[in-house]
Every structure is written in C-alpha cells, then in structure tokens.
Amino acid sequence: MLTGKSVLIVGGDARYIELINQLSLFDATVYAIGFEEAEENLDNVILTNQKRLVKDHIDAIILPITGLDQDGYADAHFNDSSIHLTEEWLNEFPDHCLLFTGIMTPYLSELSEFTGRIIAFMDRDDVAIYNSIPTVEGAIMLAIQHTDFTIHSSNVTILGFGRVGKTLVRPFQGLGAKVSVYARRNDDLARIYESHATTIEEGQLIEAVKGCNILINTVPDLIVTPNVIRALPEDCLIIDLASKPGGVDFRYAKKRGVDAMLAPSLPGMVAPKTAGKILAHVIQTVMHNHE
C-alpha cells in the first residue's frame, strides 16, 4: 500500500489511465498533469498543472514510457500538447522524491540533482518479464492475423531465450505448434529441451529454418540475415519483437517477398490495462524499497 504517499503523473498514454487508478487503489494521493481529455475515466485523481501544484509533499514523479525528450518535453496522449519540464522546475521537488520513467533519455541523465533517484522501469528485469506476457499475446494475435494457415501444426521458430523468448514457448505449444528455439548458452539449450521444444544450436540456424512457418525474433542484433531469410519458405511470417531497429534485415525480406513485421510496444497496444497494472505494481515495490 502507498498510504500517506503522494505521486505526480506527468503525461502518458492509455496505460497510464489504469496506472493512475491502481495507484489510487493503493491509497496514494495522485496528482496528474496532462490528463484533461481523460477526466471521465479517472477516479480519485487530482488534475492539476505545473503552476498550481504544491511540490513539497510529492514522493514520486512518474514520466511517460518515453521519458523526456532532448528539450525536456513529456508526451501526453490526453492533452492538447506535450508538457515542458525544465530542470529548475524539477529541482524544486523534495530531496527524497523519486523520478520514474519508461526509458532513460539524455535529458534525464543530465539531471544531476536526481542522480540515484531515477528509475527507468523498462530497464528492469521484472517489468520486462511481466510485459513479456502481453507481448506474447500480441505476437500470437499477429501470427493468427497474418497467416492463412493455423498456428496448430505449424513450425514456429523462436530466436533468443531471454525474457520474451522464454514466455513464447508455452502459449505456442498450447496452440499445438511445433516449437524450436535458437539459443547459444548451454543452460538455455537445456531449459529449451526440458520445455519440450526443439533446440537449435549455433551454426544450425540456416538448416533449421528451412521448414519454418512462423519465425519470431527476440534478439536485438542482426540475426535474421539475408542467408537466414533465403533459407525460409516464401510464405513464412517473420515477427520481430526485439527493440528497434530489431534483428531482421527487412530490406532483404521485402526483396525476397517474405512478410516481415517489426512489432515493438505490443503491451500498450493489446493490453493497456494489464500494462498499467504492471507499472503500478513495480512503482509500489520500488517506493517501498526506497523508504
């Protein structure tokens, strides 16, 4: 619970509606800037602005997933315009005040007063694992939409066995797909084997994808090279879940006529409510640990 705590939300997207409602359920006092157009969806939140806000008792500021851009602006989906946060304005918050952001940006890392008090939740393992759940559901949705065959009985190849790769295995198996996973570490290969999936070791990838129907990449390096794409059947679907710029040679995929899509940010798209709950849960945990 966050009884007695005050939190300020500055900007954000659909996920932040649920985040605000959850923080309020955790009994925090919630102030929000940049949610004028979402008022009817919000309960127990104090809509305010930069001038009116009394900063003394704010324990945490929550910025959008995208943080602050190079000029200090915060994206606000439910507001006419972005919100400008100057370093001077930010420095007026109490010394213990935490600053949450989705990703770290150059502007944020230069806020010297906040050193050690900035939490980029997208860098956290727990958030990445929780978020992998809606990411995988989004990938399944795309796989069903963009193929004319069933996932059932298809050969699904997963590249990488990290936070998202691990989450992909069971749902695709539950749908009846034949799942293979490419990984390099021996302990990962052992876990893939234990999960009833087929292991693909380094050096075997090109041979292994020859019968692949759906290729899902989670590796943020160029791994789906022209050589790999050339080995794929032409009606294979490639879904790239890795962070931009992804791990797929999209130029070559297009040239070869293989359908390939970069699909980042699926949690906010397919399950903004769950994504907001995940953020609220992590913010609560971090605020407790910093007490």
Place this chain on the structure above:
Amino acid sequence: MLTGKSVLIVGGDARYIELINQLSLFDATVYAIGFEEAEENLDNVILTNQKRLVKDHIDAIILPITGLDQDGYADAHFNDSSIHLTEEWLNEFPDHCLLFTGIMTPYLSELSEFTGRIIAFMDRDDVAIYNSIPTVEGAIMLAIQHTDFTIHSSNVTILGFGRVGKTLVRPFQGLGAKVSVYARRNDDLARIYESHATTIEEGQLIEAVKGCNILINTVPDLIVTPNVIRALPEDCLIIDLASKPGGVDFRYAKKRGVDAMLAPSLPGMVAPKTAGKILAHVIQTVMHNHE
C-alpha cells in the same frame, strides 16, 4: 491418393483455392467452374464452363460451403456472378458421381437422383473437429483484440464441451487463463476436471460467471440469457461461436453495455489454407470409402 479420379469444383471461396491445389496434389484431375479471377493462384486445374465440360468421367462434384440456394445458384467468389445448376444438368452426371456441399439446402435435398450420394461436410464430426482448430485460433485472436487486459490470468468461461468446446480448453490454459467449462453430462464434467479446468454444473452458471472476463459460448441454444449477462462484470467480453442465431441474447448484452460478438465462419477467415486442406482431406477419405 485420387489417381484416376476426376473432380469438378463449382464455385467457392478462398478455401477452395487450397482445396483445388490439394486435390491436384492427390493426383485427381480437377475441373473448375467459376474461378476465372483466381487463375494465377491455381496449378494443374482445368478451368472450364458448364457447356464445355464432358460429364461422363466426373467422379465427384464439389459445391461451395453454402451449397445451392433455393433457385439452384452456387456462390462463386472468383467469378463475376453466381453459377446456376439446374436439376437437368446435374442429372447428366454418371450414377456413381458424388455431390459434396458444405451444408444441405432444400434445393439439394430435392435432387432425387442424388439420394444417398450427397455429402454435407459441415455435418460431419471429423470436419467439425478439424475446423474447431482454426475456430479456436480465431476466438483467441478476437479475445486479444477486443480486451484491454491479457488472457493470461483472466477468467475464461467456456459454455459447452462439444467439438469446439473441447478444443478451446488447452490453448487458453497454455496462455495462462483460468479456464472453467459449463457442461451438463457427467462424463463431460469428468473430462473437464481431468483437463485441469474448473467444472460448472447446471444451476451454477449464474454464480460461476460473476468473475468472468471472457465468456465463450459454443451452445446453439439461448444459454447466455439476460440473467447470465446481468451477472457478468461489465467489461466482460462475450464471444459466440455457436451457429446462427447463436446462444447469446445480443439485445440485452447491448442494453447492459457488455461487448458481445457473434463469430461464425472463423476457419475461412483466419486460416483459409488450413480450412481448404481439411476439406481436401475429408473429400479424399469419403471418395475412398465410396469406391
């Protein structure tokens, strides 16, 4: 294999492209009427018309899923207009010639010469079970698209444990949903229990759906009554997979503000290629058995 057999396809939708290609792979000689606009997607098929066709050696006629309407017309997605098949024209086929249709229609049941030789594949259990696979994938796609939360951790209630109901359980469990199934037969309840799902017995339905997030109906009778809908949380999604008119009181769902959708014919939508393969497999089996 269908070596030495000749098959005539008259009209049909995207599934029939794959059906034609598969029958040709089974080594049948395939004639098709009503596929002028799909020529480039078809291999080894003889595009013909009613006049030109020599009927003597045709072993099976395959009509669209929708059969022939009250005036004898067959839907043809890849043709300018529907195709008219008169009783006289049909009677000129050999005595052993089988007539495949998706569903039986009044016009077809009045073709006295074909008594005992008409196969409505949508009435067959095997087709319904094979088709339940793409149906379930379509339901999963809709569930991901039309909710703002993940299927993971959601309460998913399935009504009915027939050909589609049985197929729904494992994929939703694989996604991490908490699955309950309503059924009336004791052996079905035992199988539901064995499948790690929660059983809902007769008389318990209203109580059981109080925490339901996604309700999937497969029962073709009005089972999702106003009383059931009233018990659902307001943000519950109802997906009705039962044949038209379905088993949901859509009028009341709308009045109550609960999102409800009738979703028949998912196989042709989400996986026309797989659906075509299923039909080809069944046609081959039936033709063998009739030899």
